[in-house]
Amino acid sequence: MAYTTIKKPSDYFNTKLYTGNGTSQSITGVGFQPDLIWVKERSSTSSHQLVDAIRGVYRRLLPNGTNAESDDSGSPNDFNSFDSDGFSILAGGAVNENSQTYASWNWLASNTTASNTDGSITSTVSANTTSGFSIVNFTTNASSGGATIGHGLGSVPKMIIMKALNETYNWDIYHVSNGNDYRMTFTTNGKSGPSSDYWNNTTPTSSVFSINQGFYGTGKPTIAYCFAEVKGFSKFGSYVGNGSLDGPFINCGFKPAMVITKESIGSGGHWRLRDNKRYDQINPIDKVLRPNTSEAEIDEDDVDFLSNGFKIRTTGGENNANGDTYIYMAFAEEPLVGDNPATAR
Numbered sequence: 001m002a003y004t005t006i007k008k009p010s011d012y013f014n015t016k017l018y019t020g021n022g023t024s025q026s027i028t029g030v031g032f033q034p035d036l037i038w039v040k041e042r043s044s045t046s047s048h049q050l051v052d053a054i055r056g057v058y059r060r061l062l063p064n065g066t067n068a069e070s071d072d073s074g075s076p077n078d079f080n081s082f083d084s085d086g087f088s089i090l091a092g093g094a095v096n097e098n099s100q101t102y103a104s105w106n107w108l109a110s111n112t113t114a115s116n117t118d119g120s121i122t123s124t125v126s127a128n129t130t131s132g133f134s135i136v137n138f139t140t141n142a143s144s145g146g147a148t149i150g151h152g153l154g155s156v157p158k159m160i161i162m163k164a165l166n167e168t169y170n171w172d173i174y175h176v177s178n179g180n181d182y183r184m185t186f187t188t189n190g191k192s193g194p195s196s197d198y199w200n201n202t203t204p205t206s207s208v209f210s211i212n213q214g215f216y217g218t219g220k221p222t223i224a225y226c227f228a229e230v231k232g233f234s235k236f237g238s239y240v241g242n243g244s245l246d247g248p249f250i251n252c253g254f255k256p257a258m259v260i261t262k263e264s265i266g267s268g269g270h271w272r273l274r275d276n277k278r279y280d281q282i283n284p285i286d287k288v289l290r291p292n293t294s295e296a297e298i299d300e301d302d303v304d305f306l307s308n309g310f311k312i313r314t315t316g317g318e319n320n321a322n323g324d325t326y327i328y329m330a331f332a333e334e335p336l337v338g339d340n341p342a343t344a345r
Contacts, residue, residue: 006233009332012108012131013233015257015277016086017042022098023091030086035109035126035135036225037079037087038063039094040289042278042297043101046094051079054113054126054137055223057087061163063186063291069165103278103289105258109135118150119208127152132228140211143218146200148208155228157204158236159329162224164216174199174209175327177238178264184327186271186292191264232335236328238264239312243322247312254332256305260291261319261328269318274303276333284313307334 006012016030020041035053040046048063057080058073072078078092086106089096096102109126116125121141127134134152141147151157160174170185178184180203182193192198202210209226216222229236235252242248258275271291278287278297283304289297302314310330312320319326 006131006230006332006335009233009254009257009335012128012133013257013331014106015275016104016106017277018102018104020093020096020098020100020102022096024080024089025096026083026088027086027104028083030104030106032106032108033082033084033111034087034106035082035111036107036133037082038105039102041094041097041100041102042287042289044097044296045294046097047294048291049078049094052126052135052223052225053082053109053111054124054135055165057081059165061165061223063171064294066168066170066187068168069163103275105275107131107133109133114152116150116152118152119148121147121149123149123151125150125152129154130230131233132230134226136224136226138222138224140213140216140218140220140222142213144214145212146202146210147213148210149224150208151204151224151226153206153226153228155206157209157226158229159227160204160209160224162222165221165223167220169216172198174204175238175264175329176236177325177327179203180210184262184264189269227329233332235330238325238327241312241320241322241324241326243315243320245313245315247314247320249306249311250309250328250330252309252330252332253335254309254330255307255334256310256330257333259303259305259310259328259330261326263318263321264325264327272300272319274305276305285310305333 039049050061080088116123123138158176162172173184180199182191183198197215200210200212239248262271273289274285284301285303288300304311
């Protein structure tokens with residue numbers, strides 16, 4: 001599928017920072033009504049919080065845990081609504097403790113849902129074919145065998161982040177650089193495989209992705225966040241470390257707004273999330289959150305955001321061990337395409 005060039009990436013993905021007030025508040029300035037919201041308390045220890053518009057604002061998942069989905073609809077205490085320019089929150093400490101600082105990362109899907117019958121399992125999908133992002137909800141329907149699920153993107157997903165909602169299972173993460181017989185999770189080190197258990201040894205197509213139901217079981221409600229690559233907006237790939245302070249440069253074709261990295265082999269180390277809002281606007285990017293832990297924000301002066309990508313500036317093994325492979329996902333602040341020249345920091 002040929003995507004339209006995105007001239008303003010913040011129309012589809014945006015980081016919004018805020019400070020908790022301990023009661024309730026509306027977080028505005030996102031620039032759109034988000035369909036996926038990921039929040040993390042920066043200044044103290046608490047779990048990452050993730051809600052999406054298909055499951056509903058009261059149903060939370062924790063990227064740093066294997067917890068089943070929690071349903072707060074009976075006595076809501078955290079998220080309260082998806083709004084036209086952001087979202088509203090209540091008094092829960094994970095999203096709104098008084099005087100604590102928070103980061104939210106927001107993605108736009110379609111603000112609607114549709115039934116998708118492209119796969120062997122019918123799915124409910126909210127898809128944005130311009131930005132290459134979709135939310136996919138489905139229920140496994142057999143105890144064994146392969147199955148396909150429609151994702152609605154019209155282009156091949158390069159990364160899929162998936163969770164069985166009613167089970168204390170690990171997250172399942174497909175990344176194009178690992179291939180179709182490996183998976184990663186947020187809560188375990190490195191990649192697992194090779195095995196047909198995860199993606200049925202089948203690469204996603206422009207219409208469906210595959211799973212092995214023998215691994216997941218029957219009747220399992222599941223959510224998947226699917227990302228296709230869009231020139232000037234998103235990039236999914238890998239780099240090989242060189243063990244030098246003059247580390248690898250990763251050409252994204254845009255100035256990054258967010259970069260998530262993870263070593264994909266060996267002991268693996270932590271996931272690392274960096275963005276363009278949580279620092280003093282000069283390189284290096286010195287504020288890091290770890291999606292696999294509940295810890296507060298830490299300082300690591302190890303990555304530069306540049307006009308066309310990012311560069312590693314550390315010898316640390318979790319970012320740049322010589323010969324080790326690291327996967328990444330990146331979203332744009334400014335594209336380096338068309339009439340939108342980006343500048344380095």
